[in-house]
Amino acid sequence: MTAPTLTVIRIVAYGIPGPQGSKTAKGRNPHTGHAILVESSKKVKPWRAAVEAAALLALNGLPRDVRAAFPLDCPIAGRFVFTLPKPKSAPKRARTWPMLYPDTSKLLRSTEDALTKAGVWADDARIVEFDRLAKVYPGEDPESLDRPGVVIELRRVTDGLVCGG
16 A cells, blocks of 8 residues: 655644744753753744644644655655734835844744644655745735734655655
8 A cells, every 4th residue: 555645735823933043051951961952032932832733733634544644754845935024114005025033044943843843744854945935024925824924835845755654
C-alpha cells in the first residue's frame, strides 16, 4: 500500500505575529550547567500558541488517510504571507509596505517552530524552497487577511516521493 498523496495544507492563524529574536540568559541549569535562555519578545509565546492551535485545527480537518501522512518528512515548499497591523500613521488610501520591524525572517522562525510543535512536519529543515514569503497590511495585497495573522500553504516539492511520518 502506498502512502496517501498530499499536495497542500493551508493553515490560517490570527493574532499579532511575534518575531523570534534575541534570547536573555536567566542563569544556569544546576543539573546540566547549560545556560537557561528565555525569549526576549513577549509576543512570541502567544503567537506560537495561535499558530499551533490553527495548525492542529487544519490537521484535524483533513481526512484520516491524508492526516496519516503527518508529520511531513520530505522536501517541502512553503508560502507564508504575514498580515501585520497597519500603523495609524501610515497613509489610509495608499498602498504602503511593512518594511520596518519585525524582520520577515524572525517572523518565519517563530512560526516554523510552532508548526514543528504541532506535528505538521518532522523538522523545519524540510523546507527547501519558498513560493512566497511576505509581510503585508490588511486589504493591501490579494493574499492579505482582514486582520493580523498568517496564511501558510505547504506543498511537497516532488509528487513522486513518499511524504509521511
